[in-house]
Amino acid sequence: MSNTNRMPHEEGIDHTLNLLREGYLYIFNRRKSFNSDVFETHLLGQKAICIGGKEAAELFYDTDKFKRKDAAPNRVVQTLFGKNGIQALDGQAHKHRKEMFMSIMSPEGLKKLINITKKQWEVAVDKWKQMDVVILYDEVKEMMCKVAYQWAGVPVKEDEVRRLTKDLGAMFESAATVGPIHWLGRNARNRVEKWIGEVIDKVRNGNVNVPEDTALHHFSWHRDMEGNLLDTETVAVEVINILRPIVAIAIFINFIAVALHHYPEVRKKLETYDEKYVQMFIQEVRRFYPFFPFVIAIVKKDFIWKGYQFKEGTLTLLDLYGTNHDHKIWENPDMFNPDRFDKWERSPFSFIPQGGGDYFLGHRCAGEWITMEVMKVSLDYLINRIEYEVPDQDLSFSMVNMPSIPHSKVVIKKIRRM
Numbered sequence: 001m002s003n004t005n006r007m008p009h010e011e012g013i014d015h016t017l018n019l020l021r022e023g024y025l026y027i028f029n030r031r032k033s034f035n036s037d038v039f040e041t042h043l044l045g046q047k048a049i050c051i052g053g054k055e056a057a058e059l060f061y062d063t064d065k066f067k068r069k070d071a072a073p074n075r076v077v078q079t080l081f082g083k084n085g086i087q088a089l090d091g092q093a094h095k096h097r098k099e100m101f102m103s104i105m106s107p108e109g110l111k112k113l114i115n116i117t118k119k120q121w122e123v124a125v126d127k128w129k130q131m132d133v134v135i136l137y138d139e140v141k142e143m144m145c146k147v148a149y150q151w152a153g154v155p156v157k158e159d160e161v162r163r164l165t166k167d168l169g170a171m172f173e174s175a176a177t178v179g180p181i182h183w184l185g186r187n188a189r190n191r192v193e194k195w196i197g198e199v200i201d202k203v204r205n206g207n208v209n210v211p212e213d214t215a216l217h218h219f220s221w222h223r224d225m226e227g228n229l230l231d232t233e234t235v236a237v238e239v240i241n242i243l244r245p246i247v248a249i250a251i252f253i254n255f256i257a258v259a260l261h262h263y264p265e266v267r268k269k270l271e272t273y274d275e276k277y278v279q280m281f282i283q284e285v286r287r288f289y290p291f292f293p294f295v296i297a298i299v300k301k302d303f304i305w306k307g308y309q310f311k312e313g314t315l316t317l318l319d320l321y322g323t324n325h326d327h328k329i330w331e332n333p334d335m336f337n338p339d340r341f342d343k344w345e346r347s348p349f350s351f352i353p354q355g356g357g358d359y360f361l362g363h364r365c366a367g368e369w370i371t372m373e374v375m376k377v378s379l380d381y382l383i384n385r386i387e388y389e390v391p392d393q394d395l396s397f398s399m400v401n402m403p404s405i406p407h408s409k410v411v412i413k414k415i416r417r418m
């Protein structure tokens, strides 16, 4: 006899459709209605546990309790992640691969990225000045694509930029879709993996010279724990794990523009350019707006948490969006208020827009520092370096479509340098 309680549970055969219908709020809504940070349901044809909140995040990032191998659904692997990438590794193999990623996130690496980003903002502003209207989401994706391949050391010709932007965008725009958009994402991944694979072969054959401090060079020559080079496909997947999310920062840059428009009093404070307030603003954008809804793992071996049984092999989802909006952690969580970060407790488990826990030991986003630096450069351009008008448009955003992008994609016009 076990002395565990029955977990709050959702009746019914499968709730995948509800998850798709309710998007970012699926777990959060049920945590509220069950008044519980843990509940059981059925997703993707199997039993699943959903958890959220600070203590739940602490549990989720305990690598003795959860593993990532085979956790991600196939449609996510085929679009967002790619096969054999870091996201599905565990234990020493994960740590070794994560060190490969983190080694390029050095202070020098970040400085180089900041400089490339500034340069690309300059190029973009020169172009936008000539345009009647600028659709910020599309333009910033293309700008970030240039930043991504230059920083990663991938040689791309000017006339290939548009195609590459489209393909990298399709990978993160299609992960939670069904039908034709999903297939666009799959095809895009196949195309880019094949093309990057050919570049990697050329690097290894000495037919392409790449600076040593780039991801392309570093990953092409990285050796696994047995001392072997990674196979070409895996290197391609990991190089795309750098390129794709850098392009995805366009989403946060869009939300920066939305916040500047919706909260003029915050914008005013930012114009005085206090570095601390800038940091607080960036954090609030990452907390407030929806991006990654949840992360997925599998119970590694049976354990009991808060009197509830977690059985080996059970799919478990950690609510990222809901944890960032949890009233037990945040005062008035639905208010946009950068000042809340003034006296923030700095826990790696309460503020988790890009995952939680430790960078090296766990799966926390390898690109979190990069993301923040690119956001800061972009904010500087939007408030201190250019002027623009925001015509009437639908700046609202969906809480269902994942990832959520402002409906109008943020249209601006009359761009001038200040």
Ligand code: HEM
Pocket (backbone or CB within 6 Å): 086, 087, 088, 098, 101, 241, 242, 243, 245, 246, 248, 249, 250, 252, 291, 292, 295, 296, 353, 354, 355, 356, 362, 363, 364, 365, 366, 367, 368, 370, 371
């Ligand atoms: C655009 C904003 C970004 C968001 C919202 C984001 C979010 C996330 C999330 C939620 C995870 C999973 C955490 C987990 O599994 O527990 C993750 C992992 C990861 N991210 Fe990001 N990310 C972003 C940008 C970046 C950037 C710019 C890079 C690299 C240049 C990057 C590289 C990675 C990698 C390599 C992983 C896998 C880490 C691992 O499995 O150990 N991300 N990210």
